[in-house]
Amino acid sequence: MTNIYFNRWFSTVYHYINMIRDNPDGRSFTFYGTHPDPGHLSLQACDHAEPEPELYGAEYVDYALDFCRRNRIDVFIPRLHMLEIAKEVGRFDEIGTKVMVCRDIELLERLMEKDRFYESLAGTGVVPLPAYEVAETAEQFAAAYEKLRSGGHRVCFKPTNAEGGMGFRIIDNERSEQDKLKALYGWVSATIPFEEAYRTLAAAERFPRLMVMELLPDEEVSIDCLADADGRLIAAIPRRKSSGRIYLLENRPELLEIASRVAERCRISFAYNIQVKYNEGIPKLLEINPRMSGGLYITCLSGVNMPYLAVKAILGEAIERPEPQFGVKASYIELPVLMK
Template identity: 45%
Template sequence: MKKKIWFNQWFTTAAHFIDMIKYNADGMEFEVYGTSHNEHAAYLSYCDAAFIEPDIAGEDYIEFCLRFCKIHRINIFVPRKENVLIAKNLSKFEQIGVKVLVCPDAPLMEMLDDKEATYKLMQQHPILKTAVNIPDYIIVNNAESFKEAYTALRKKGHKVCFKPVIGEGGNGFRLVQEQPDSIEELFYQGINANISFDSAYEILKQQTVFPPLMVLEYLEGYEYSIDCLSYDGKLMAAIPRKKGKGRLRELEDNPVLLKLAKDINDTLKIPFIYNIQVKYQNGIPKLLEINPRMSGGLHYSCLAGINMPYRAILLLLQGKKAIKQFRPHFGVKSSYLEKEIVLKDNVFQSSKIVHL
């Protein structure tokens, strides 16, 4: 009997995860449900049933999720939207027989969702404070403190950037440049994350107080994502994925990053699947963030010969029985081409999409 699995409001690359789960080597059968605010979200075309989500959040969204699971008899829920709040309400899903692919440690989830709290955890933990390097940073919430933070970091010799304390991916990230914004940038450089200090300062002055910003040293080396598969404190696989120039990605047997992953795993014990992001500065990897979910680029790491989305589902369903040690194939280089996806009109015009 097919198990019903639901992805809510995911990245477009969830299409890869859906395919890897559906076409697994064991022949385990799944019926995939997908929801999004956007009826043209590409990953919905990879689902067996697609639905439009209501534009709600918080406790209202939890009620929607529970109702959706009951109506469609969902067996497995793979949340992205509101995953911290879902972790806090995990018992409600367990009561209706739904397995949720989320870290059950809600306080840890909340901490990892906050970049300042994550860095403080690294600084204060007896093991992690020596195992994990973090960038120089200062938290600000008004224009004058932003100016002071920028000046202090510049005096240390750093290039300076900033980003929201709570945010996902590169949303809100800006690199502060010394010179004013120029006509060359306007006409020739396209979209970029650069902003002059004067422009940033003037914009931030528009509000007396704004949501916390992390002002920090800009790290100029290579960026890596380390995709991890773990259960019950046992690290089954860790795959450092180097983000090269342009679209180049390389799976690297990097002893320093593999040890970092093991130290974080042994300490935090995040189950199932998660991602550690670091960037190098002067030969030292410094932590950007830890995401206790599947990363947007996880499909690249699966080129190491491990179907990580499916394996995470097995861990959720079978627990310790599904623990297996893997030997990833490192040295794999990859890139990607834009690929057209013809949206299934027969799906989007049918009753499979329902406004709930």
């Protein structure tokens, strides 16, 4: 029996646990989970769960290490405090716990700070980058906005270390007062006028770094990737967001080539995700997440059980290169789950 531990994850890890549990080899696993919310959906798929304390830095690493020791964890798949855990991965090695994390600390630090990662890829030809500037004062923000706008770009911004869509805003100066009134009765919008953003940012002498970027208005694609422990690419599956909740799994040569070049340069191990967005037919990098993506359960409809294969990879087992089924059109709906 192999013990697997997921710390504070998204609710979609519920699917990944069940994908590993329902593996085609009929292997048995025991799943452990922690989360500050004892009713969190991710814990409902676990065999053993406990509330996770609000700890940071070295204290959190000590907690996770103790949890792994107490429960004889064989494979630890972290999301929360991934960088801090990676820096202390040797301590987990000593107790026999394999941690599914990028061990290249310098690379991991760059991946966590988008501006640093963009700098490392500039001029390499690995993947096209959007035009961008970094700002941490209102004056820098204004200068970045004007530079990008003068280059013919619509402009957006996002914190350099944000996850997902957190903090993402599109600068839109065209909204009339009537439009603003209508917006109060509709969905919350990600748009904001420049003057409003500038006034808010000017309230602080300095603020956490923002990426002020070219807006990429066209289709968004996530490329879910699987690699072995040495970062050699095993599979890459592009998942394009279509209308509403519809996704398409597509065999796009330009995206598979991006995945191959990223793997060759970065050597990220196990499961990770490359996000790109198109502008005038060119796929440009948004970010790379060195972990399983939130939408991986849809990608696995290709017939490739990436969570289970990632576990096999970290256990050092041979993996036959899978043949994903492309041309899959999929969506998702809410389903009731009986709570433990």
